[in-house]
Amino acid sequence: MENALLEIKDLKKAYGEHVVLDDLSLAVNKGEVVVVIGPSGCGKSTLLRCINALEDIQGGQVLLDGQPVLRQAKNISRTRQKIGMVFQSYDLFPHKTILDNILLAPMKVQKRPRAQAEAEALELLDRVGLADRKDDYPRQLSGGQKQRIAIVRALIMHPEILLLDEITAALDPEMVHEVLQVVLDLAKNGSTMLIVTHEMTFARAIADRVLFLEGGRIVEESADPKAFFARPATERARQFLRTFEY
């Protein structure tokens, strides 16, 4: 565990009296894909937002490469470059073309020359099958296409870890597939990922480790996703998984 890329120790997050994350601890190793599942309101998304310091936390700490991730720290924007995040609602910049959406951060934050960043952007676009849409605006793309662009936009920063926050929750079933295919490819190439999802078949296919979260705590953890989805150890996880059957 010493060489964990991301380490979360006793993380506590509360909105007033309402405790969302209750002394949660978790580590993600380099190259590992960890999937977090659980009922709505269990703190999954909040967990990802805390890791990226988009939320103030009330206790505990988040360590990336052994360095604390602090919201108020001067170097927080430098730290965030190492953490790629993709949101449920894509959140592309609507006033910029697809290419400029992808190039904005590499050029303004990493100060990379346009030609070099553009070459990489086109390569990534090609990988997700959207090279021909580079001059379009986000409004001209479908949800699934926008989400693939959002993934490319995160990837071009060369993050050490990717946080995916219910990235298919707002998509039609057909589009879910095209987006998840991209994520599966990333996993195959050794990307480190922490994924929050409601797609159980996807979770089973991609996870090295599954966490079942409820009430801000990890109720069950399994390094054998196939076994977990077939026979969860806890009654609560069993109940939860049953809600996906009809």
Place this chain on the structure above:
Amino acid sequence: MDFEAMREYLPLFKDALALTVRIGWQGVLLAFLIGIACAIIQHMRLPVLRTVAAVYIELFRNTPLLVQLFFLYFALPKIGLRISAELCGVLGLGLLGGAYMAETIRSGLESIAPIQSESAQSLGMTGMQAFRYVILPQAVSRSVPGLIANVIFLLKETSVFSTVSLMDLMFTAKDLIGMYAKTMECLTLLVVFYLIMLLPVSVLGSLVERRLRHAEFGP
């Protein structure tokens, strides 16, 4: 209608137009600067400054330009602050307009969902970079229709300048009517000259609007 008289008045109206446009645009420019500053102060919730901005906005939004001009031109000299009529015009327009511009820009800023800034920051941008490259451009393009309406409104408000004896369009028309009683002719010229000043703003404004909003809202 006495066209001969109208032709004689033309040079006077031209001079008046030049003066009105000059003061009008200086005022509008000042209004933009004040408006952007106040909107940013309020959006970023800067302590103390945001209260100052709020008081300023309420003060100038809720008093007529005429009263503000009288205050600048007739009251300030009583405490030893004498400023020229022209500067009064620019200041009055800038201060009134600043309050309106601030509210228009602020509503644009607030219409951008916070997650836009979050997704920019999660790419490693600082708060300032996110504001400059992501929030502000979107806010401005959403504010454009309101900003153009403000510009037109402000340029029309120049008609009260005549009360502090600035020889603007309104002053010239009233003056000529007083002297020659050619009411119909003078007022027709007045309407024509206001249109000459403002129609291009309207047309240009629509073009700018279409250009700026193209990305988000399509052709």
